[in-house]
Amino acid sequence: MRSLDGMLRSITSRREWSVSGSTAERSPVSRGARDLVLAQGAKFVLQFGSLAILSRILSPAEFGVVAMATAIVALGEVVRDAGISTATIQASELPTALRSNLFWLSVAIGGVLSAALFVAAPVVGRIYANEAVVDVVRVLSCVFIIASLGAQYRASLVRGLRFRPVAVADGMAYGVGALVAVLAALWGAGVWALVVQQIVIAIVTSAALAIASAWLPGRPRRHVGTRPILRVGWNILLTQAIGSLSRNADALVIGRYFGASALGYYNRGFQLMMLPMSQISGPATSVALPVLSRAREEPERLRKLAERAQSAFLVPLFVGIGLIVVLAPLIVQILLGDGWDRASDIVRILGLGAAFQGASYLSYWLFVSTGQTGLHFRLTLATRPVLVCALLVGAAFGMDGVAWAYSLSTGGIWVASLYALRATPGLRVGVFFRNAALLLFVHVGAVVIALVVGGQSSSLVTSAVLGGSAYALAIIVGYLLVRDCRLAAVVAIEFIRSSISKIG
Secondary structure (H helix, E strand, C coil), X not given: CHHHHHHHHHHHHCHHHCCCCCHHHHHHHHHHHHHHHHHHHHHHHHHXXXXXXXXXXXXXXXXXXXXXXXXXXXXXXXXXXXXXXXXXXXXCCCCHHHHHHXXXXXXXXXXXXXXXXXXXXXXXXXXXXXXXXXXXXXXXXXXXXXXXXXXXXXXXXXHCCCHHHHHHHHHHHHHHHHHHHHHHHHCCCCHHHHHHHHHHHHHHHXXXXXXXXXXXXXXXXXXXXXXXXXXXHHHHHHHHHHHHHHHCHHXXXXXXXXHHHHHHHHHHHHHHHHHHHHHHHHHHHHHHHHHHHHCCCCHHHHHHHHHXXXXXXXXXXXXXXXXXXXXXXXXXXXXXXXXXXXXXXXXHHHHHHHHHHHHHHHHHHXXXXXXXXXXXXXXXXXXXXXXXXXXXXXXXXXXXXXHHHHHHHHHHHHHHHHHHCCCCCCCCHHHHHHHHXXXXXXXXXXXXXXXXXXXXXXXXXXXXXXXXXXXXXXXXXXXXXXXXXXXXXXXXXXXXXXXXXXXX
8 A cells, every 4th residue: 555655656756757747736646646545545454354254244155146246247337337437537638518428428328237237137147057146136236327427427536636535435435335234244134235235335436426526417418529538438348348257257157167155265265365456456547547648648758657657566566465375374264264264275376367467557557548448459359268268278177277277367468468568659568577577586486485484384373474484585585686676676665665754
């Protein structure tokens, strides 16, 4: 959390990271970025707390049923947005009439999707061969129309670099949702505690964003420039839809072939492994897209932005991922309780995939900010079917096989995304690859050493202490020996110091 805030504050404390170099323009970004990070920190604590409580009340099968439904809902969420939010953020101008048109278009798409998913719920049940998922899908279908009411408010706030209300809305929504879910689970609501949580989060988020925007949409109008936005949004939609399908394909495969309980273990393991990145990547993307978009006409400035962002983003992310992999059995025992041991195996396998996925974020930011959404779509169209096929092959080796297939395929997609950006003026994708690969090499080596050392004890606590100590020592030695990693660490540490200074 703090390292990201440091990165964003550094964006505004250096001339090459600012829009024009003026203090007046830098200040809102700095304050807003800090607010985003603080809100994400609060959300992180709430997420861990609710996860620990709910995992001790609900069974793996109950988590699995909701995971089956959310795999479908996640794909629908991409279609519901239709790439309009990202296109709104990227647009050079956004007149009020155009903003109103986009609002009503988002609501219309959300309404259609809610109705479509409600009707199609029995089909989802047949796909999974599980009737319990049908009613869950039907109830969750309302999330589309609720979320669509706040989509344009969020996009407009982010576009205007007004990150504080976005941070408050997200933090408050998750806090209320977590509280309602825990209370419902304690009252015996079972799987519906998780369903209600998602609906409450959607309602509170949309309401808070609308209040913060203090704007009411007008009636739809013609000839206000809607089509150019939709053309950009169309490419983003297709790219994100294929990406979402492939990202959730592992859940679809496990739910279909191994059942709700297996998916429950996998889903909890996946959430634990991706939790650090989910906390960092959201605020990073919210700030990176508008800032990088404003630098797209200045290749040298864009390159500096990208290289600094990569170091500040990946160093703390890789450290966190490695630590979770090393301490997985103890973390699972503390957060999930007894009966969830199988999830620790999934956490460790998915660690490599989480690192590759984190490395891919820079490519995504650059595709969108430089207006290369068409290229991004073609890349996604070419690579994601390979991922899905790999998951199906991995299913022959059980749940672990699916996890390995996901991790290794994600690495291939990262490499392909960098290669696709090679012709972008000013960017040095070879440097991006080398920096990330060296960091990955050092951290994977440190994890292997830590697992060997920690494996000398059968005690969870002792193993964690030995493994954690070995990991820390190996990281320090690795960074000292590899010059590029040492330089990246210096950048990240500088951002962390700036963060502490700003927050303090």
